Amino acid sequence: MALATLMLLPVGATAAQAATTSADRNAAMYEIVVETTNGSATAYLDVYNAWELSVCDDAKDGYRARAEMRNLTTGRVIATAEDANGSFNACDEGNHAYPTPKLSDTVRVTVWVQDGASGSRRYTDYQDY
Numbered sequence: 355m356a357l358a359t360l361m362l363l364p365v366g367a368t369a370a371q372a373a374t375t376s377a378d379r380n381a382a383m384y385e386i387v388v389e390t391t392n393g394s395a396t397a398y399l400d401v402y403n404a405w406e407l408s409v410c411d412d413a414k415d416g417y418r419a420r421a422e423m424r425n426l427t428t429g430r431v432i433a434t435a436e437d438a439n440g441s442f443n444a445c446d447e448g449n450h451a452y453p454t455p456k457l458s459d460t461v462r463v464t465v466w467v468q469d470g471a472s473g474s475r476r477y478t479d480y481q482d483y
Contacts, residue, residue, distance in 0.1 A: 379410070386463045390477035395419035397435070397465035398447075399483060405451035409435040409465060414442040417467035417476065423451055426482070427459040438471075 379398065381387045386399035394413035400406040409421035418440050423433040432451040437444045455461050466478040 386481050386483050388463055388465050388479055388481040390465055390467055391479050392477040394477060395421075395437075395465055395467050397421035397463050399423065399461075399463050401483065405433065405454055405461075406447065407433040407435050407449045407451070407463065408445055408447035409437060410445040411437040411440060411442055411467075413467075415467070416440045417469055418471075418473075419446075419465070419467055420475075421463060421465045424462045424464070425451075425455050425459050426462050427455070432461075 379396075383400065384398045385401045387396060389396045389412075392413075394411070394415055394417065396410050396412055398408045398410075400408075405423070407421060407423045409419045411417075411419035419437040421435045422431050424431050430453075432453065432455065433449045435446040435449045437446050451461075461483045462480050463483070464478060464480040466475040468475055
């Protein structure tokens with residue numbers, strides 16, 4: 355007989371938001387972990403999970419946390435992630451690269467925050483893989 359696990363969610367929370375926050379993540383599990391220059395958002399790249407890109411909002415500033423993965427070899431943006439409502443400690447995960455980069459390609463993960471959908475990038479930082 356299998357035991358069932360019950361996960362209680364706050365009202366309005368999604369399973370993805372409740373399951374993982376930036377504070378819960380083990381940085382050693384990712385090939386890239388890059389924070390904005392002011393520490394208000396963090397992007398994660400898991401190459402061994404189908405090139406999964408995630409971004410987490412780490413500040414109560416109301417800004418959207420955003421990240422993109424760009425294949426520098428081809429020049430194409432191949433994945434994006436966004437915490438669109440600016441919720442503190444919320445993460446957008448499960449964003450897989452398409453098309454999948456070749457092992458010889460160079461990939462750049464860029465993270466930033468912005469005010470609203472069309473705001474300018476703030477506190478941008480990046481890391482290459």
